[in-house]
Amino acid sequence: MTVFDDGIALERTADGLLSGRTVPEWANMVGPFGGITAAALVRAIELQPDVHGQPVALTANYLAPIADGPFDIAARAVRTNRTNQHWYVELSQDGEVKTTATAVFGIRRDTWGDTQLVRPAVPAPDEVPAGSIGPTWMANYDMRYVAGGIPDGTDGASASSETLLWLRDNPARPWDFASLAAACDIFYPRVFLRLGRMLPAGTVSITVYFHADTETLDAQGSDFVLARAQAQQFSAGHFDQSAQIWATDGALLATSHQIVYYKA
């Protein structure tokens, strides 16, 4: 039972909901780290008695900050097909919805496959120093920035919006679909990097496509994954970012996209 497991721990309540609570170790600037919330939503579906298949896609929408304390998750299978299942999920506190999500779970089948993206060539994790600055929750990860580390106030503006880092849970923990969802939200806001300073910003909606299956995750174990994110456009108070999570051996485990609110 690591701090990650503690962050996504859920208990079934009498009314069929799942009950969780925020833990101080996952605190972000306002409310908990969005990635741990996304992970709890994945876990909430995995815990349903009628779950069918494994995560294929998740879209989580952050409606309002989650306050310190308990929350409830209601997960509903809207439709179950032979090879996939569609979910709608709401996370609430005192009857107020704080997060919504849709998810697709599916059966993986043997098919032709190929990867179009090329994994960036990078030094091995043990050749990259650990990063340390950031909000509380970052202590729950071993983060080793290859490029695009958190600007420290002397870095100035950057033409690039790319961040590339080796990442694993701290303490190390075998990767699963829940922790992979969290990893997709690991990147501090791209606008900090572009402008070389911190400013108000927060994820509004994140989508994760899970390419890994159980066997791929088992092969990955608790080793470092390579995480990369880059913005696409900043305009009128929102920017979007695309991200990829690669296995140590080069397999593409997940791709992810998010739209982020900012003031600048």
Added chain:
Amino acid sequence: MTVFDDGIALERTADGLLSGRTVPEWANMVGPFGGITAAALVRAIELQPDVHGQPVALTANYLAPIADGPFDIAARAVRTNRTNQHWYVELSQDGEVKTTATAVFGIRRDTWGDTQLVRPAVPAPDEVPAGSIGPTWMANYDMRYVAGGIPDGTDGASASSETLLWLRDNPARPWDFASLAAACDIFYPRVFLRLGRMLPAGTVSITVYFHADTETLDAQGSDFVLARAQAQQFSAGHFDQSAQIWATDGALLATSHQIVYYKA
């Protein structure tokens, strides 16, 4: 009133739902073109009396094929904040949910902005011949393929999964958020291009990030947009694709991502 307007026409019913129906001109291989469904979902929110702001993000999930005939759309504002609003939407036929969606609408504000993506250099639309093959709905678009046209059976396999085309409604129609959502789903399945043949494939979930505001869309009028899509990974029965829609003058109007089921 063009064929596009006809495809997304909705009427308010006594029980507060919006009622629409499929039209033969939008027929795809099975059910209607997913893009016209996504557009109807956007329009359903725009028609709500309590709508706040303009589309920022949409995720539509295709649970089951829509049968020929009427459908109902139920749209619920789950939360309205000062600067944005979160929606959950269901499209049903005879009480059976066929499509779900979440959407974020928001107020656009003047901020610093920049575009990280570079628009591909391409010949002007009038220098590119119109494409014509494909299912019924494609007649509702003027599609001019610059690269990655629909394989005709003699093209063979392709190492690239990229399609790049000039696109406008046929008949020409001023772009709006609904038609922009439809445009994001304009690309035939990337697996057809890679393998050089048609096979069973269908979008499971699509996400659209709207970068354009009303002024940008007004400036675009009904002129051609440049649409680009590329797959990221094909594995175990699903692939994901990322797409961009560019204005004639080079502005990035929308970015989009989808996960697609296939058999190969």
